[in-house]
Amino acid sequence: xxxxxxxxxxxxxxxxxxxxxxxxxxxxxxxxxxxxxxxxxxxxxxxxxxxxxxxxxxxxxxxxxxxxxxxxxxxxxxxxxxxxxxxxxxxxxxxxxxxxxxxxxxxxxxxxxxxxxxxxxxxxxxxxxxxxxxxxxxxxxxxxxxxxxxxxxxxxxxxxxxxxxxxxxxxxxxxxxxxxxxxxxxxxxxxxxxxxxxxxxxxxxxxxxxxxxxxxxxxxxxxxxxxxxxxxxxxxxxxxxxxxxxxxxxxxxxxxxxxxxxxxxxxxxxxxxxxxxxxxxxxxxxxxxxxxxxxxxxxxxxxxxxxxxxxxxxxxxxxxxxxxxxxxxxxxxxxxxxxxxxxxxxxxxxxxxxxxxxxxxxxxxxxxxxxxxxxxxxxxxxxxxxxxxxxxxxxxxxxxxxxxxxxxxxxxxxxxxxxxxxxxxxxxxxxxxxxxxxxxxxxxxxxxxxxxx
Amino acid sequence: xxxxxxxxxxxxxxxxxxxxxxxxxxxxxxxxxxxxxxxxxxxxxxxxxxxxxxxxxxxxxxxxxxxxxxxxxxxxxxxxxxxxxxxxxxxxxxxxxxxxxxxxxxxxxxxxxxxxxxxxxxxxxxxxxxxxxxxxxxxxxxxxxxxxxxxxxxxxxxxxxxxxxxxxxxxxxxxxxxxxxxxxxxxxxxxxxxxxxxxxxxxxxxxxxxxxxxxxxxxxxxxxxxxxxxxxxxxxxxxxxxxxxxxxxxxxxxxxxxxxxxxxxxxxxxxxxxxxxxxxxxxxxxxxxxxxxxxxxxxxxxxxxxxxxxxxxxxxxxxxxxxxxxxxxxxxxxxxxxxxxxxxxxxxxxxxxxxxxxxxxxxxxxxxxxxxxxxxxxxxxxxxxxxxxxxxxxxxxxxxxxxxxxxxxxxxxxxxxxxxxxxxxxxxxxxxxxxxxxxxxxxxxxxxxxxxx
Numbered sequence: 001x002x003x004x005x006x007x008x009x010x011x012x013x014x015x016x017x018x019x020x021x022x023x024x025x026x027x028x029x030x031x032x033x034x035x036x037x038x039x040x041x042x043x044x045x046x047x048x049x050x051x052x053x054x055x056x057x058x059x060x061x062x063x064x065x066x067x068x069x070x071x072x073x074x075x076x077x078x079x080x081x082x083x084x085x086x087x088x089x090x091x092x093x094x095x096x097x098x099x100x101x102x103x104x105x106x107x108x109x110x111x112x113x114x115x116x117x118x119x120x121x122x123x124x125x126x127x128x129x130x131x132x133x134x135x136x137x138x139x140x141x142x143x144x145x146x147x148x149x150x151x152x153x154x155x156x157x158x159x160x161x162x163x164x165x166x167x168x169x170x171x172x173x174x175x176x177x178x179x180x181x182x183x184x185x186x187x188x189x190x191x192x193x194x195x196x197x198x199x200x201x202x203x204x205x206x207x208x209x210x211x212x213x214x215x216x217x218x219x220x221x222x223x224x225x226x227x228x229x230x231x232x233x234x235x236x237x238x239x240x241x242x243x244x245x246x247x248x249x250x251x252x253x254x255x256x257x258x259x260x261x262x263x264x265x266x267x268x269x270x271x272x273x274x275x276x277x278x279x280x281x282x283x284x285x286x287x288x289x290x291x292x293x294x295x296x297x298x299x300x301x302x303x304x305x306x307x308x309x310x311x312x313x314x315x316x317x318x319x320x321x322x323x324x325x326x327x328x329x330x331x332x333x334x335x336x337x338x339x340x341x342x343x344x345x346x347x348x349x350x351x352x353x354x355x356x357x358x359x360x361x362x363x364x365x366x367x368x369x370x371x372x373x374x375x376x377x378x379x380x381x382x383x384x385x386x387x388x389x390x391x392x393x394x395x396x397x398x399x400x401x402x403x404x405x406x407x408x409x410x411x412x413x414x415x416x417x418x419x420x421x422x423x424x425x426x427x428x429x430x431x432x433x434x435x436x437x438x439x440x441x442x443x444x445x446x447x448x449x450x451x452x453x
Numbered sequence: 454x455x456x457x458x459x460x461x462x463x464x465x466x467x468x469x470x471x472x473x474x475x476x477x478x479x480x481x482x483x484x485x486x487x488x489x490x491x492x493x494x495x496x497x498x499x500x501x502x503x504x505x506x507x508x509x510x511x512x513x514x515x516x517x518x519x520x521x522x523x524x525x526x527x528x529x530x531x532x533x534x535x536x537x538x539x540x541x542x543x544x545x546x547x548x549x550x551x552x553x554x555x556x557x558x559x560x561x562x563x564x565x566x567x568x569x570x571x572x573x574x575x576x577x578x579x580x581x582x583x584x585x586x587x588x589x590x591x592x593x594x595x596x597x598x599x600x601x602x603x604x605x606x607x608x609x610x611x612x613x614x615x616x617x618x619x620x621x622x623x624x625x626x627x628x629x630x631x632x633x634x635x636x637x638x639x640x641x642x643x644x645x646x647x648x649x650x651x652x653x654x655x656x657x658x659x660x661x662x663x664x665x666x667x668x669x670x671x672x673x674x675x676x677x678x679x680x681x682x683x684x685x686x687x688x689x690x691x692x693x694x695x696x697x698x699x700x701x702x703x704x705x706x707x708x709x710x711x712x713x714x715x716x717x718x719x720x721x722x723x724x725x726x727x728x729x730x731x732x733x734x735x736x737x738x739x740x741x742x743x744x745x746x747x748x749x750x751x752x753x754x755x756x757x758x759x760x761x762x763x764x765x766x767x768x769x770x771x772x773x774x775x776x777x778x779x780x781x782x783x784x785x786x787x788x789x790x791x792x793x794x795x796x797x798x799x800x801x802x803x804x805x806x807x808x809x810x811x812x813x814x815x816x817x818x819x820x821x822x823x824x825x826x827x828x829x830x831x832x833x834x835x836x837x838x839x840x841x842x843x844x845x846x847x848x849x850x851x852x853x854x855x856x857x858x859x860x861x862x863x864x865x866x867x868x869x870x871x872x873x874x875x876x877x878x879x880x881x882x883x884x885x886x887x888x889x890x891x892x893x894x895x896x897x898x899x900x901x902x903x904x905x906x
Contacts, residue, residue: 252800260800264770317717324787326796330780343779345795346878347705347713401864403873408861411854419876420856423885425799432876 001172003032004217005182005204008039008047010278011123014082017130023219023281024177025136031172032211033138034182034204035127037119038075048075049119049197056115059101060108072097076126083130093122106191109154113184114192116155120181120200121192128179138177143185146170148206150185150193157185157193159206159265167210180207201262209269216266216273218258223283225250225257225275227302228446232439237450239302240284243291246301246392247273249428253390254306258288291394299405300449301393305442307435309341309386310356310364311418314371315349315379325375326350332370336363342430344421351419353386353432386418387438389431391445397426406431409448415441454625456485457670458635458657461492461500463731464576467535470583476672476734477630478589484625485664486591487635487657488580490572491528501528502572502650509568512554513561525550529579536583546575559644562607566637567645569608573634573653574645581632591630596638599623601659603638603646610638610646612659612718620663633660654715662722669719669726671711676736678703678710678728680755681899685892690903692755693737696744699754699845700726702881706843707759711741744847752858753902754846758895760888762794762839763809763817764871767824768802768832778828779803785823789816795883797874804872806839806885839871840891842884844898850879859884862901868894 006020024030037048055068073094080090100118105111124140131138147166150157163185170178182200187193195202201218208216224238225247242250244267251260257275266273266288276285314329326343329352333340342353364382372380396402403422406429410417419432433441459473477483490501508521526547533543553571558564577593584591600619603610616638623631635653640646648655654671661669677691678700695703697720704713710728719726719741729738767782779796782805786793795806817835825833849855856875859882863870872885886894 249800261771267770317720318714324783324792326793327780327783327787330783334780340779342798343796344874344877346874346881346883347702349877349879351877398869400867400869401860403860403870404857404864407854407856411857414853416851416853417856417876420873420882421797421799421876423870423872423874424797424802424804426802428799429873430799 001031001211001213002027002029002215002217003034003204003208003211003213004030004219005034005200006036006219006278007200007221008036008049009221010039010219011036011127012039012041012045014079016278017079017082017127019278019281020219021131021134021136023278024131029214030217031177032207032213033127033177033179034200034207035120035124035179036182036200037123038079047119048072048123049116051075052115052119053112055100056112059115060111065101069097076122079126080130083133085129085133089129090126093125096122106189107154110191110193113154113194117181117184117192117194120183124179124181131177131179136177137175138179139174141170141178141180143180143203144190148185148203150187150195152187152193154191154193156196157187159185159195159202164206164210167207170211172211195261196259198256198259199261201259202265205262205265205271205273208271209265212269213271216271218273218275219278219281220257220275221277221279222257222275223277223280223285225255225286225302227300227450228442229254229305232442233446236446239286241287241289241294241296242301243294243394244288245291245427246394247288249390249392249425250302250304253304253388254308255302255304263288294394297395299393299395299399299402300391301395303389303391303442303446303449305387305389305438307385307387307438308355308357309388310354310359311383311386311432312352312354312368312371313349313379313381313383314352314375314377316375316377317348328374329371332367332374335370336367338363338367342421344419353388356384385435387433387435389433389438389442389445390428391431392428394427396428403429405449406445409444410441413440413444415444417441454484454664454666455480455482455668455670456487456657456661456664456666457483457672458487458653459489459672459731460653460674461489461502462674463672464489464580465492465494465498467532469731470532470535470580472731472734473672474584474587474589476731477584482667483670484630485660485666486580486630486632487653487660488573488577488632489635489653490576491532500572501525501576502569504528505568505572506565508553509565512568513564518554522550529575532579533583536586538582538586542582543579546578549575559642560607563644563646566607566647570634570637570645570647573636577632577634584630584632589630590628591632592627594623594631594633596633596656597643601638601656603640603648605640605646607644607646609649610640612638612648612655617659617663620660623664625664648714649712651709651712652714654712655718658715658718658724658726661724662718665722666724669724671726671728672731672734673710673728674730674732675710675728676730676733676738678708678739678755680753680903681895682707682758685895686899689899692739694740694742694747694749695754696747696847697741698744698880699847700741702843702845702878703755703757706757706841707761708755708757716741747847750848752846752848752852752855753844754848756842756844756895756899756902758840758842758891760838760840760891761808761810762841763807763812764836764839764885765805765807765821765824766802766832766834766836767805767828767830769828769830770801781827782824785820785827788823789820791816791820795874797872806841809837838888840886840888842886842891842895842898843881844884845881847880849881856882858902859898862897863894866893866897868897870894
């Protein structure tokens with residue numbers, strides 16, 4: 001049995017959904033189908049999830065919601081129309097869209113979560129109708145009915161692993177395909193709560209683990225995961241196979257093709273993952289597997305980079321003499337509910353690296369004010385933009401000279417680094433860099449390691 | 454006015470003290486003389502401070518102290534005898550040694566501190582007598598009488614900076630040389646409390662800053678600070694001049710010639726430091742100065758290494774997703790009163806590096822047990838011995854390729870690293886290495902950077 005997850009671009013319109021239908025119909029092992037909300041049909045298009053967030057904002061601000069409601073309904077109707085589904089079969093979906101603004105929510109966060117979750121929630125309902133209409137019996141499965149529970153973090157929820165047991169009870173003996181919306185679960189109170197953006201991958205991984213799937217297929221719009229961002233290097237090497245840990249480190253630093261938290265259930269259940277292309281389903285794609293299954297040997301598997309970071313630099317003499325110095329800083333962070341990513345330190349210097357997608361300027365200002373007052377550093381600097389490059393590969397484990405291959409081309413290209421962090425992970429080297437230098441750095445490193453002139 | 458500090462080897466016996474006398478006598482600007490306890494006269498000799506610690510242990514354990522007391526007295530008597538001082542002038546010193554075991558102490562820690570401090574305390578008294586006897590009027594100054602206060606950390610005290618004001622009142626208009634014991638101060642309760650070992654350098658720096666000395670001379674047994682440990686490289690380059698920060702980073706990682714905490718008062722007061730050799734007083738030595746005064750340009754100033762570290766390695770999936778994860782670890786460290794040195798992290802990996810000189814096996818075991826129970830890591834490893842190499846130089850500031858010069862010779866010599874930490878400090882790169890590889894690594898890096906074949 002396979003769990004097959006389809007991303008937003010694979011479900012953006014009827015034309016794409018037809019391809020998804022063909023893929024599912026071609027293999028009776030594709031039993032559990034996890035779906036995203038309809039994504040972009042063209043570059044400047046708006047994802048249904050983003051339309052729903054606009055709808056949520058308009059609702060909160062008591063603005064007119066007529067146009068936005070109509071835009072959202074239109075997306076689902078367009079898909080239904082492509083397959084010739086009768087208008088009336090969308091009545092309940094329309095009603096649910098209307099009803100969203102009328103329900104009571106525990107908080108604004110839960111309101112946003114419920115609105116956003118409906119992108120997937122309604123799409124799964126629609127897809128079950130379409131598949132059945134096309135002659136492939138399919139049934140919508142609400143995460144509530146299989147007990148997919150999450151914690152109380154409304155918009156960045158964590159899966160409650162006790163749910164594996166209840167999900168495992170799902171009856172697979174039916175001939176129907178089971179269509180499950182990704183991205184969200186329910187709290188103990190029965191509220192919808194979403195994973196972080198892109199979290200449909202997580203739902204797929206949870207289902208695959210709970211049901212001990214033979215394979216977790218993750219359908220997206222690329223034929224393979226490439227060793228480097230194709231926007232930086234034209235025609236980069238494709239990765240045919242990699243380990244869970246390699247994928248996890250690469251996705252952390254910008255390989256957006258697979259959500260980094262979605263790896264965990266797969267690791268725990270030993271579930272093999274296959275990243276495939278909806279538009280090229282015969283291509284083998286990329287397999288993400290346990291380390292014991294990897295046959296290829298290569299010095300480096302992939303190079304990822306992301307400029308989504310920010311950093312705080314702090315200097316104070318005798319900084320590391322004091323027991324509990326960093327503790328006080330972390331207490332300040334906790335008070336402001338700010339998590340940090342890395343904290344490289346020198347003798348009297350400390351850099352703290354943050355994921356700025358989770359930070360607001362107000363939070364940063366408040367945190368800096370508290371640190372200045374409580375810690376009294378000699379120097380305190382805020383770098384609002386900070387790039388991280390990760391060079392990842394099981395082949396780097398214990399290999400002497402891995403770092404030389406990375407820093408030599410940077411030197412030759414006159415590129416300076418803000419940070420080098422090697423050794424915390426055995427399979428990766430992390431570099432900190434000014435965001436405007438990141439692309440040239442990645443290019444220089446890639447060309448050296450993959451020996452391209 | 455100069456503050457001149459003499460280390461234990463410069464004061465080990467009468468022969469050495471004669472040299473110190475000549476140096477002080479040769480320059481009337483050498484007004485404030487800070488002295489250590491008598492050090493080793495030959496390789497297997499025991500420092501007076503270590504004899505006093507034995508004496509303290511014997512006292513606590515209610516053992517016979519007759520031999521140890523006699524050994525301690527003998528060291529001071531030998532020095533006095535060398536100069537022909539009459540026996541009776543040592544009566545009060547002998548009495549103080551006897552009396553040590555009879556006093557009441559607030560705690561065992563304060564007992565140890567007081568015993569250890571007497572190495573300097575008595576030596577300063579003796580040296581004042583000797584100098585005066587030789588015709589150079591000198592007066593013993595008790596840190597108590599000038600208000601040199603420290604905090605309550607009996608054996609690793611921190612100077613109370615409010616004392617600068619009281620010390621500054623010391624009358625320098627006298628023609629006498631003022632002999633001040635290094636290494637200790639007094640708590641607000643009037644108890645003796647020592648700095649960490651080698652802390653006489655700190656006393657000298659405090660005096661130099663409090664009295665705005667023109668120069669802080671630090672007399673030791675080497676004619677210069679060398680760019681690398683002479684036990685690793687024969688005839689290494691001498692460092693004629695370096696900045697405070699360079700010295701601080703080098704002394705952190707093993708350049709024992711100057712106590713790393715002693716730099717702080719010098720920095721704050723802008724006091725120039727001159728490391729000189731008691732046995733070769735005409736050699737210019739090494740000047741440690743503000744960054745604006747350094748004229749030489751060179752890629753690297755020095756390479757230090759120390760194997761006094763230990764490390765904890767921890768792996769847990771989604772480690773960095775959790776706000777307050779590291780906070781919980783640091784709270785455990787604080788509960789066990791353990792300070793850490795560095796904490797490099799990967800996505801799911803965390804290494805914590807400790808100075809093992811401050812750790813007992815019991816503390817480590819208790820800490821590891823708490824971390825295992827509270828954090829439940831997937832992997833938890835303890836590395837009881839961990840080496841750190843610091844490559845230090847103002848010339849590394851913003852210089853592209855500094856890291857290449859370091860990792861290339863390591864690759865060529867087949868030496869692997871456990872950690873690379875660049876970027877926290879602008880003037881240094883920190884490497885983590887297996888202790889048994891550290892010397893070969895230092896040699897390879899030194900030979901490459903200083904271009905020796």
